[in-house]
Amino acid sequence: xxxxxxxxxxxxxxxxxxxxKLDINIIxxxxxxxxxxxxxxxxxxxxxxKGNANAFGFTRLGEFVxxxxxxxxxxxxxxxxxxxxNLELIVNSxxxxxxxxxxxxxxxxxxxxxxxxxxxxxxxxxxxxxxxVFETKVAPLSESLNDLASEFGLGCVVQYEDDITQCIxxxxxxxxxxxxxxxxxxxxxxxxxxxxxxxxxxxxxxxxKAKKIESFFNxxxxxTLDTLSVNENYIQDMTIVLxxxxxLDEVAENFDFLFDHEYTIKxxxxxxxxxxxxxxxxxxxxxxxxxxxxxxxxxILVNSAKSTIRIDTFKLDELFDxxxxxxxxxxxxxxxxxxxxxxxxxxxxxxxxLSKITKRIQDRVxxxxxxxxxxxxxxxxxxxRDTSKKTLKELHLNVLGEDTEIDKTMIDSLSDPLIxxxxxxxxxxLEADADERIAAGKSVEGNLTLRAYHKxxxxxxxxxxxxxxxxxxxVLKKAIERGVISGDENLSDSQIFGLxxxxxxxxxxxxxxxxxxxxxxxxxxxxIEKLRGKIEIDSKEGEGTTFSxxxxxxxxxxxxxxxxxxxxxxxxxxxxxVESFRPERExxxxxxxxxxxxxxxxxxxxxxxxxxxxxLKTKHIEPWEGILVCVETETGRIAxxxxxxxxxxxxxxxxxxxxxxxxxxxxxxxxxxxGDIALILNVDELRPIQEGSHAGN
Amino acid sequence: MKENAQQTRRERYLxxxxxxxxxxxxxxxxxxxxxxxxxxxVPKTPEYMRGVINLRGSIIPVVDTRLRFGMEVKEADMxxxxxxxxxxxxxIGFIVDRVExxxxxxxANLSEPPKFGNHIDTDFICSMAQMQESVVMILDVLKLFEAxxxxxxxxxxxxxx
Numbered sequence: 001x002x003x004x005x006x007x008x009x010x011x012x013x014x015x016x017x018x019x020x021k022l023d024i025n026i027i028x029x030x031x032x033x034x035x036x037x038x039x040x041x042x043x044x045x046x047x048x049x050k051g052n053a054n055a056f057g058f059t060r061l062g063e064f065v066x067x068x069x070x071x072x073x074x075x076x077x078x079x080x081x082x083x084x085x086n087l088e089l090i091v092n093s094x095x096x097x098x099x100x101x102x103x104x105x106x107x108x109x110x111x112x113x114x115x116x117x118x119x120x121x122x123x124x125x126x127x128x129x130x131x132x133v134f135e136t137k138v139a140p141l142s143e144s145l146n147d148l149a150s151e152f153g154l155g156c157v158v159q160y161e162d163d164i165t166q167c168i169x170x171x172x173x174x175x176x177x178x179x180x181x182x183x184x185x186x187x188x189x190x191x192x193x194x195x196x197x198x199x200x201x202x203x204x205x206x207x208x209k210a211k212k213i214e215s216f217f218n219x220x221x222x223x224t225l226d227t228l229s230v231n232e233n234y235i236q237d238m239t240i241v242l243x244x245x246x247x248l249d250e251v252a253e254n255f256d257f258l259f260d261h262e263y264t265i266k267x268x269x270x271x272x273x274x275x276x277x278x279x280x281x282x283x284x285x286x287x288x289x290x291x292x293x294x295x296x297x298x299x300i301l302v303n304s305a306k307s308t309i310r311i312d313t314f315k316l317d318e319l320f321d322x323x324x325x326x327x328x329x330x331x332x333x334x335x336x337x338x339x340x341x342x343x344x345x346x347x348x349x350x351x352x353x354l355s356k357i358t359k360r361i362q363d364r365v366x367x368x369x370x371x372x373x374x375x376x377x378x379x380x381x382x383x384x385r386d387t388s389k390k391t392l393k394e395l396h397l398n399v400l401g402e403d404t405e406i407d408k409t410m411i412d413s414l415s416d417p418l419i420x421x422x423x424x425x426x427x428x429x430l431e432a433d434a435d436e437r438i439a440a441g442k443s444v445e446g447n448l449t450l451r452a453y454h455k456x457x458x459x460x461x462x463x464x465x466x467x468x469x470x471x472x473x474x475v476l477k478k479a480i481e482r483g484v485i486s487g488d489e490n491l492s493d494s495q496i497f498g499l500x501x502x503x504x505x506x507x508x509x510x511x512x513x514x515x516x517x518x519x520x521x522x523x524x525x526x527x528i529e530k531l532r533g534k535i536e537i538d539s540k541e542g543e544g545t546t547f548s549x550x551x552x553x554x555x556x557x558x559x560x561x562x563x564x565x566x567x568x569x570x571x572x573x574x575x576x577x578v579e580s581f582r583p584e585r586e587x588x589x590x591x592x593x594x595x596x597x598x599x600x601x602x603x604x605x606x607x608x609x610x611x612x613x614x615x616l617k618t619k620h621i622e623p624w625e626g627i628l629v630c631v632e633t634e635t636g637r638i639a640x641x642x643x644x645x646x647x648x649x650x651x652x653x654x655x656x657x658x659x660x661x662x663x664x665x666x667x668x669x670x671x672x673x674x675g676d677i678a679l680i681l682n683v684d685e686l687r688p689i690q691e692g693s694h695a696g697n
Numbered sequence: 698m699k700e701n702a703q704q705t706r707r708e709r710y711l712x713x714x715x716x717x718x719x720x721x722x723x724x725x726x727x728x729x730x731x732x733x734x735x736x737x738x739v740p741k742t743p744e745y746m747r748g749v750i751n752l753r754g755s756i757i758p759v760v761d762t763r764l765r766f767g768m769e770v771k772e773a774d775m776x777x778x779x780x781x782x783x784x785x786x787x788x789i790g791f792i793v794d795r796v797e798x799x800x801x802x803x804x805a806n807l808s809e810p811p812k813f814g815n816h817i818d819t820d821f822i823c824s825m826a827q828m829q830e831s832v833v834m835i836l837d838v839l840k841l842f843e844a845x846x847x848x849x850x851x852x853x854x855x856x857x858x
Binding site: 321322324325328568613614615616654655656657660663665666669671675676677678679 | 735737738739740741742749750751753754755756757758787788
C-alpha cells in the first residue's frame with residue numbers, strides 16, 4: 001500500500017465512523033429537535049466529513065455535505081425551530097450521504113436519483129431561509145469582518161505579544177465566578193485546511209458559549225498574492241483568548257481536527273486576587289507554582305480526552321496469542337514439581353508475583369477487545385424508528401445496560417440478528433393496532449426493551465415486547481403441518497418456542513395470525529450459533545415475548561469441559577452440556593441397527609461413542625463403565641460417551657487451519673496448561689454412526 | 698552449459714533425508730526447523746496427517762512425509778525433525794528423518810524428473826538436482842500438499858459459501 005492509499009484507507013474508516021455516528025445522532029435529534037448541543041455535534045461531524053471528502057477528491061460527496069452543512073449551520077446559529085418537513089429532509093440527507101459514500105468508494109459514475117432531488121431541496125431550503133433572515137445575519141457578520149480587518153493590520157510580533165497580554169488583563173477584569181480564562185495557542189501545519197480546519201468556523205465554535213473571545217493572527221508567514229495557494233494554510237501562528245463558562249474538556253473538544261502538537265490550551269489563573277489579600281507566604285508559593293503548572297496539567301488533560309488509538313485487530317490477536325503463551329509458560333513454572341520442591345521463600349514469592357502479573361496482563365489484553373454495546377444499541381434506535389413508521393405502530397423503546405462490554409469482533413456480527421429480531425418483535429410481536437392493545441387492557445403505545453447484561457459468565461442481549469406472545473398451540477400445529485416434528489414428542493415450552501427458529505418452519509407464507517414469528521428466524525439462529533451462542537425464547541400469551549441471545553464473553557475463549565477418551569483429551573463447550581453421569585446398567589438399551597440408547601427421565605438419548613466416530617483404537621467398554629455427557633444439540637439431546645471427566649476450564653480457541661477445516665466434528669483446538677493440544681468438539685455435528693431417528697424413540 | 702544468464706542462477710535449498718533418499722525444498726518457503734515434539738492426532742484425517750503441534754501458541758498441522766510418500770513408518774529418533782513450511786500463507790510441518798544442509802544448487806544442474814508411469818505419483822517432485830555424487834529430489838511443496846487436500850478443501854469452502 002502506498003502512503004496515499006494508507007491515508008485514504010484511514011479516511012474511509014474515519015468517514016464510515018462519522019457517518020455511523022451521524023446516523024445515530026440524527027435519530028436522537030429527531031426525537032428531540034430542540035437539542036442544539038446535539039445539533040452542534042452533528043454539525044461538527046458533517047464538517048469533518050466535508051474536509052475529508054474534498055481532500056480525497058470525493059467531490060460529489062463533498063458538494064452534498066457542503067450544502068448540508070449550510071443547512072445545519074443555519075439552524076445551529078439561529079436556533080430556529082425545525083419544521084417537521086425539513087427535519088425529515090435532514091434525516092433523509094444522512095441516508096443520501098451514506099449512499100453517496102458507497103458510490104464514491106466504488107467510483108461509480110452515476111449517482112442515485114435521490115441525490116439530485118435531495119441536494120436541490122437542500123439548496124432551495126437554504127435559499128429561502130437565507131433570504132428571509134438576510135437582514136439579521138448581515139449585522140454580526142460585518143462586525144466580525146471589521147474586527148478581522150483591524151487585526152489583519154497588525155503584523156509586528158512585539159505588538160502581537162503586547163496585545164495578547166493587554167487583552168488577558170482586560171478580560172480578567174470581566175471574569176466572573178464560574179468562568180474560566182483560556183489562552184489557546186495554535187501552531188498549525190500548512191495542510192490543516194485539508195483536515196477540515198477553518199479559522200472562521202473554528203473561532204465560531206469556540207465562541208458559542210463564550211462571554212468574550214479575541215483572536216490574534218500572526219500574518220508574517222502569509223506570502224504575497226502571486227505565490228499564495230488557496231489550499232494551504234499560511235496563518236500558522238494564532239492565539240485566542242477566551243473567556244467562557246465552558247470547562248477545559250468542552251473547550252478541548254473543538255480541537256478534534258488538529259494534531260496534538262498543533263495546539264496548547266492554558267488556563268489563566270486569577271493570580272491577582274490570590275496575591276491581593278493578606279495571604280500567608282506559604283499559599284503565595286503554592287499560587288506561584290499553580291500558575292506555572294497549568295500548561296503541564298492541561299496537556300495531560302487534553303491528552304486524556306483524546307487518548308484513543310486505532311490498532312489493527314490482527315495485532316491484537318498476535319498480542320493475545322503471545323499472552324496465551326505467557327500464561328502457559330507461567331502455568332508450567334507454577335505447576336512444575338521440581339520448582340515447587342525448592343523450599344525458598346523468595347522463589348516461591350517471585351512465582352506468585354509472576355502469576356499475578358500474568359493474570360493481570362491477560363485480563364487487560366482481554367479488555368482491549370471489549371467495547372460497550374452502546375453503539376450497536378444506538379443503531380437499533382434507527383431500526384426501531386423505521387420499523388415503527390413502516391408498520392404504523394406507536395411504540396416506546398427502553399434501552400438498558402448500554403455499557404455492557406462485549407468482544408469487538410462479536411459486535412459486528414451481532415447487528416444483523418438484532419435487527420431481525422427487533423423487526424420481528426415490532427412487526428409480529430406487537431398487536432396489529434391500537435384497538436387490539438386497548439382491548440387487551442394495554443397502553444396504546446407498545447413497549448420494546450433492549451437489554452444487555454451479564455449472566456453466569458455469558459453476555460445476554462435480550463429484546464422484549466409486550467405484545468401478543470406466542471401461541472403454543474398454533475406453533476405446534478404449524479410445526480406438525482410442516483413436518484418439523486411428528487407430534488408425538490413431549491416438548492417443553494422452550495422447545496416449542498424453539499420450533500419457530502427451525503429452518504423448515506420459516507416460510508414466507510406463515511400465516512400472519514400465528515403470532516407471525518418465523519420469517520427467517522433460522523438465519524438469526526445460525527448466525528448466533530456461529531458466535532458460539534444460543535437463543536432462548538420466553539413468552540407468555542397475551543403478555544409478550546423475550547428473545548435472549550446468550551453469548552460467550554469473547555469469541556476467543558470458551559468455558560470447556562475436558563473429557564478423556566482413548567488417551568486423548570477432548571473439550572466439550574460447557575454451554576451445551578446439560579449434565580454428565582455414569583448410567584445404571586438398567587437404563588442402557590441396545591437396539592439392533594439403531595445403536596445404543598440411554599433412558600433418562602422418560603427421554604431416550606442416543607449414546608455416541610467418541611472412540612467409534614473418531615475410529616480411535618481402544619478397548620471396548622460398556623456405557624456403565626464410562627461416563628455419559630448429555631449435551632444439547634441442534635437435532636436434540638445426545639449422550640456422548642467418554643472414559644472419564646478431566647475437569648472444567650476456560651480455554652483459548654485456536655483454529656486448526658484450512659487443512660483441518662473439513663473436519664466438521666471438530667471446531668478448533670486449545671492449548672492446555674501442559675502445552676498439549678486438546679481438540680474442541682462441535683457437538684452439533686456428532687451423530688450416531690447409524691443414522692436413525694433419535695428425535696423420538 | 699552456461700550459455701545464458703538464466704541457467705547460471707543459483708538457488709538455495711534445504712536438503713533432508715527420508716530413508717536413503719535426499720530431498721530438497723526451496724529455502725524461501727521454509728520458516729524454521731524444530732525438533733520432533735508431541736503431536737496430537739486428529740481423527741478422521743488421512744493417515745499421513747500425523748496431527749497438530751503447539752508451535753509457541755499456534756496450532757500447526759503436521760504431515761508425516763514418510764507416509765505421504767508411501768514409505769514405512771519409522772520411530773522418531775534424535776535426528777527426527779519437523780520442517781515448518783509456509784504453503785499458501787498457512788504453516789505446515791513436515792516430519793523428516795534427518796535435516797542435512799542448506800545447499801546452493803546451480804539452475805544448470807537441475808533436470809526434469811523422470812517419468813515412472815502413471816501408477817507412481819511423481820507430481821510433487823519438480824526437478825532433480827545433481828550434487829557431487831548424489832541426486833537430490835527437489836519437492837514442490839505446493840503440490841505435495843495441494844495435491845488433493847487443499848484442492849478439495851477449497852471446494853468445500855466454496856460450496857459452503
